[in-house]
Amino acid sequence: MTASEHALDNGDAGVHEGLYAGGIWSWVTTVDHKRIGILYFLTSLVFLLVAGVEGQLLRLQLARPENRFLDPDLYNQLFTMHGTTMVFFAGMPLIVAFFNFVVPLQIGARDVAFPRLNALSYWLFLFAGLFLYSSVPLRAMPDGGWFAYMPLTSSEYSPGLGMDFYVLSLLLAGIGTIAGGVNFFVTILNMRAPGMRFMRLPLFTWMALIVSVLILLAFPPFTVGLVFMMFDRSFGTHFFDAAAGADPVLWQHLFWVFGHPEVYILILPAFGVVSDVIPAFSRKSLFGYPVVVFSGILIAFLGFGVWVHHMFSVGLGPVVNAVFGGATMLIAIPTGIKIFNWIATMWGGQIRFNTPMLFAIGLVGSFTIGGLSGVMHASPPADLQQTDTYFVVAHFHYVLIGGTVFGLFSGLYYWFPKATGRMLSEALGKAHFWLTFIAFNVTFFPMHFSGLLGMPRRTFTYAEGLGLDVFNLISTIGAFMFTFAFIPLFLNLWRAWRKGEPAGANPWDAPTLEWTVSSPPPHYNFAVIPTVDRRDPLWHPHIEVGLGWAGEVEPGGVSPRVQPKEPPEPVHMPDPSYWPLVMGIGMLVMTAGALGSLGVVLLGLAVTMLGLFGWAFEPSESGAH
């Protein structure tokens, strides 16, 4: 069935009306989860490109031995900005973009639990990112690496404002992230449609719930670590000062007790996307749904007990290292369970190799490679050889690109029709997939070899004749291909936005609730809050009566699966509000003031309080829509 036939469904809203209508002010004051999701997406895409260019510059420097394209100082700044941006301002917000757009639709809700808090989270992310990048024109980019080890990052060894930008921007972003964690935790727990029990939740929503818990438990220790670092740098305290009796390794503990769950914050949503996409494109419900859910929970749980595997070379002792090594290997079990469940879902299914499915399958393969090298350095003796080499760089790019990025691309191709009402081109999508898949492997596979040959990370060059030249040249060529691979993506997005085929409500014949509403969905999402009686609600009624899958019957019909065009009763939706923006600006001013001006901090505090009180006393909704 083609997309245009689907346009006969109720989902024929035009691209440039509804969700996308209204001027700048309507976007600035929006509290609609779909619009906030789109803002998150576009903003983090910009950060992704910027951080990608930074990575590209690093590869250019490493193209040949003894290169002098970048000086060591700039090199340090660029790899720090590359890592920090990718993790905090590209990866996480891209994930939150999908949470925002998809989760309320998947659980049958009209918005998130706290729409204005959601807007505040977005502003804090944007402002924290801009604040971090304001270090560029000031020529004070942080240069201590994204995990900012003490005492290297103390004011003694990292003078200047660089690491202050790092600390303050991540504190600001962290507040927004924790607020988002509260918001999505409450939304998923409390705003499910009638009958949407936990074991009927789509997998993406399940993973969003788990990730919310990870955020709530993992970000506070990081926040405290950042506060300690700020106090050490700015106020002369001694949290990481060995001369005062302190232990600098405390920073590593605080960072990694956050940092390892952070890895699962980045990967579990991608697993969630794939767990929704593979069934939809195999025309088969997910194999072993409860097992996939519980292995996700198990990964998150174990994720809090493995942080020392980032610190094997510190020398905490054989017992500690052995325990954490063993715990790390345990994580391979629930992860392997998921991989086999995806394969078993495809097994015997009617597979359609559309672009979302290609990226999903790409994840299953690439992530497995990254997972296997992960098991390798879960073993402390092996890790002592591999730590701080390009082998580790290869490993985490396989899980972060082969896992997170492929999963998010899969989700982008999967939900773009829902978000815009337009179909992306399959030809360009496939070109994008194959170029990305090849370029990614050309870039990062040789790093396994250069790493095992002993090439250290974070070193701006290497000597000739160590056997590293060829591998590095291949990696650099791959990186150029990777940049090139983005062209079909942007061409595709631009083309689809301008003149893509209408998507209809359910272009993929997918089984979950977001596909019952028009594309793009109306402001209130659901004219009637649906009642859910089973998992994959759009499939089973038809499977039961032997008609195949949803979408093949009743174009424009009024079956229980299809939403009426107009809500039968008035729907109350929250009003737009500019107070989150005011509060966000206040907090940005405070953050900037913390670079050295108490007066500016107090001014920012005043604006923040103004925003807070304006927010608290603003009626959150007026009339019906």
Added chain:
Amino acid sequence: MEGPSSTGVSNRKLAMWTFIGSECMLFGTLIATYLIYRGRNVVGPYPDELLNIPFITVTTFVLLMSSLMMVLALAAIERNDLKKTKIWLFMTALFGLIFLGGQYYEFNHFVHEGLPLSRNLFSSTFFVLTGTHGGHVAGGVIWLGTLFVRATQGKLDATHAETVEIAGLYWHFVDVIWIVLFTLIYLLV
């Protein structure tokens, strides 16, 4: 837009409980750091020379009593007894302020005794830990004060009982944290 609640608990109350869960990790990290660094100072003054247990016992008692006032405020607004609600909200905030005054005095005293923030490990961990707690108390005082002003304006009645309840959840949490801090910092000195 308060939708139907799947759990039976309102969104706002669930959010406060969630936030408190996250705060436990925040204070847990601060407390763990304090305990790890206990007794590792290389220069004085040392905690046992400075900590004034009788004085802090009094302010601790005041803070604990403020929790009682909070309970009474909630009970009053649930009965729609607005006069008592005002009184108890005011008393809760006032007792919180007295506690903060005690903390201000204590900090000042320590600095005069030769323990500025940057002095040693004890000053670093003590001021940041108790200061974070004090910041939470201050936030609570502003919140309760705002509720008190709303009550005197006649804009707070039994329909807002849950708002007072949620403020109370936060206030009791901050109190419980102080009990832990009082025990670990002062009683175990």
